[in-house]
Amino acid sequence: MESFTWAKPSTDHSARTKVAVLLPGSGYPVEGPVLFWVGEMLGALGWHVQAVRWTPADLPGAGPQEFAAAAAKTAFAAAPDADQRLIVAKSLSTLCIPWAEEERVPGIWLTPLLTDERVRSTISMSSKDDLFIGGSLDKLWDGGRKSESAGTFFEVPGADHSLQIPEDWRASQLAQTEVFDRIEAFAAGLPSTT
Numbered sequence: 001m002e003s004f005t006w007a008k009p010s011t012d013h014s015a016r017t018k019v020a021v022l023l024p025g026s027g028y029p030v031e032g033p034v035l036f037w038v039g040e041m042l043g044a045l046g047w048h049v050q051a052v053r054w055t056p057a058d059l060p061g062a063g064p065q066e067f068a069a070a071a072a073k074t075a076f077a078a079a080p081d082a083d084q085r086l087i088v089a090k091s092l093s094t095l096c097i098p099w100a101e102e103e104r105v106p107g108i109w110l111t112p113l114l115t116d117e118r119v120r121s122t123i124s125m126s127s128k129d130d131l132f133i134g135g136s137l138d139k140l141w142d143g144g145r146k147s148e149s150a151g152t153f154f155e156v157p158g159a160d161h162s163l164q165i166p167e168d169w170r171a172s173q174l175a176q177t178e179v180f181d182r183i184e185a186f187a188a189g190l191p192s193t194t
Contacts, residue, residue: 001054002053003052003053003074003079004053006030006043007040007048007049016083017081018047018083019048019079020086021051021052021072021076021087022035022038022052023068023090023096026060028090028162029054034162034176034179037180039088041180042088042187045184047187067095068089068093068095068096069095069098071096072096083192084190086106086187086190087106087107087108088107091161097130098118101126104128107128107130107131108133108187109130110134110163111140114141114142115142129151129152130151133153133154133155133182134154134156134159134163135158136155136158137159141155156178158171159175163175
């Protein structure tokens with residue numbers, strides 16, 4: 001895996017350093033539409049955005065949670081020291097939810113793998129207010145786990161695992177606009193850690 005700087009905050013933002021890490025899905029790179037615009041948004045909101053790109057040698061193997069956690073650790077290590085941290089992860093990378101819980105790093109989890117038992121149990125015991133976004137047609141979304149008490153769950157009606165409405169690019173664009181609005185509100189509402 002390789003980590004690279006997506007965006008640096010402009011100088012007109014506060015002196016506090018906020019670092020957001022963008023983690024891709026298995027077949028959904030950080031240049032994919034949802035992650036691309038979230039990276040752009042967070043940069044405009046004053047976050048240093050550090051992204052991860054898989055390389056041909058990357059395979060999650062028998063330890064996909066550890067693989068996802070290693071991606072998050074690698075990106076944070078390559079970024080400036082932060083007063084505030086945030087993870088934005090898609091699909092496979094949401095398997096780092098247990099690591100984020102241990103580290104107390106808030107997350108925006110796009111199409112999280114809620115069918116994974118370790119992820120599910122971590123969410124059920126969490127006291128963090130993370131944001132979980134999935135599509136109603138996504139089999140890995142598992143109905144959005146509406147019964148969970150931790151975090152905020154937002155389900156995109158008619159959306160698949162890519163958060164797209166199949167065969168309707170206009171409806172996909174409108175749905176993703178609502179996703180971006182929710183992400184922006186979540187990021188803006190994160191409590192300061194200093």
